[in-house]
Amino acid sequence: MSFIAELSQRMPQRVHAPGSPEYEAGAAVFGATGTPDAVVRPASAAEVAEAVRAAVDAGVPIAVRSGGHGSEPATAGLVIDLGELNGVELAGTDGLVHVGAGAKWGDVAAALAPHGLGITSGDTLDVGVGGLALGGGIGWLARTHGLTVDILREVELVTASGDVLTVNAESHPELFWALRGGGGNFGVATRFTFQAAPVDGLVGGHLRWEASDAPAVLRAWRDVLRVAPDELNGTLLVMPPLAPEMPAGPQLAVALRGSEADLRALLEPMTSLDSLVEESLGPVQYVDLLEAAPPGKPPFLFVGGNGFAPDLSDAALEAFARAVDREIPTMVLIRALGGAFSRVAPDATAIAQRDGQALVAINGILPPDASAEQVAAARVPVDEAMTFTTGKYANFTPEFGDESIGDIYPPATLERLRAVKREVDPGDAFRASHHIAP
């Protein structure tokens, strides 16, 4: 009997074959659909363990899906779709929240909103808890509370041997360290416990400037960040001219936990620029800051990179501005870090680049059939700008492979991750998007 037939007998309600809606949903990732042999949708950690044990015994490849926004489509084997494990449960009055790995960050924000609480995570409603939380988590509260991994307190983890572990700093210190940034290489995370924090009293909104003033806006954003309290968060995006409905030029999405007067005072170096063309600031809810993901991958070839900028020096900002000012449409994204993010020790989690004052992502935007010459030309300003950054953020790095792994993790971090991998998954059952081999 085939592996899938046998698993279907053992877990009849949970195993889904091609053609069923559950299979289609589990095989889909952001912008693509895979062709796994089957999708299993377990309803408990024990069922995840049963599926893992069966797949490992049969030597069948496993792909783990939480929200589907960070993986390549599976072409064979078993997808473990955690969509049923999507509960969000406040555990008492101290802000600890249990979250199922298959929940979406939008669901988490909506469930915590009535309590005035939020979890530092991403900025997109549909992104899954599992992939983002295991890879780091940079979003709206990064300067105030750090990364998602920084407020992670415990993980329920199904290992390759089918054990269900409760992993925290006391029970399994090295494994807990690895789960905070090392991705899905160590097992299936079925439930996370996070420390939520108050997110009431937020003010924020959007500002936009004329495209020609990008260098001045970049400098002003840097100057704002240098003096701003941790409670200020935001992302500056410099858009190239792409389509009439997408205005080109610098635009800032910003939020402060504080008063509108304080926010306006902090942003004065930016709002006083004559090039300001749009400004809308006022009270906001954390849940409303999160946006829907685009329906699929935009029809472009992105040629780019990302990195942590330890110093937003004039030279760095000039390189970022030069990247935009080119014939090839290029966009620059500067996500504010520093603050609480930078007060975490580099070896406290697997995200080591804690001196980052911003995460910078630069992408040249080419037609899908761009020539090798066009790709090479698009790379030039990106590579120049990236010399002002260190490392890469795994969750923003769509290139999966050994070269990327070396860019994401400094050598000592990577060696430590491999040591944990050898301990908990020596047979390499879990080949995460960013795969760390034992």
Ligand SMILES: Cc1cc2nc3c(=O)[nH]c(=O)nc-3n(C[C@H](O)[C@H](O)[C@H](O)COP(=O)(O)OP(=O)(O)OC[C@H]3O[C@@H](n4cnc5c(N)ncnc54)[C@H](O)[C@@H]3O)c2cc1C
């Ligand atoms: C539109 C969009 C917006 C984004 N915005 C942000 C943002 O604001 N901030 C940010 O930090 N990142 C952001 N990201 C990146 C995002 O964090 C990663 O793509 C992340 O991997 C998505 O998680 P997922 O659960 O949806 O993806 P999945 O594709 O389900 O998972 C990605 C990989 O993680 C592993 N994995 C997932 N769940 C588990 C689990 N429970 N146990 C073990 N391994 C698991 C698997 O290896 C899987 O291949 C964004 C991505 C997109 C596409």
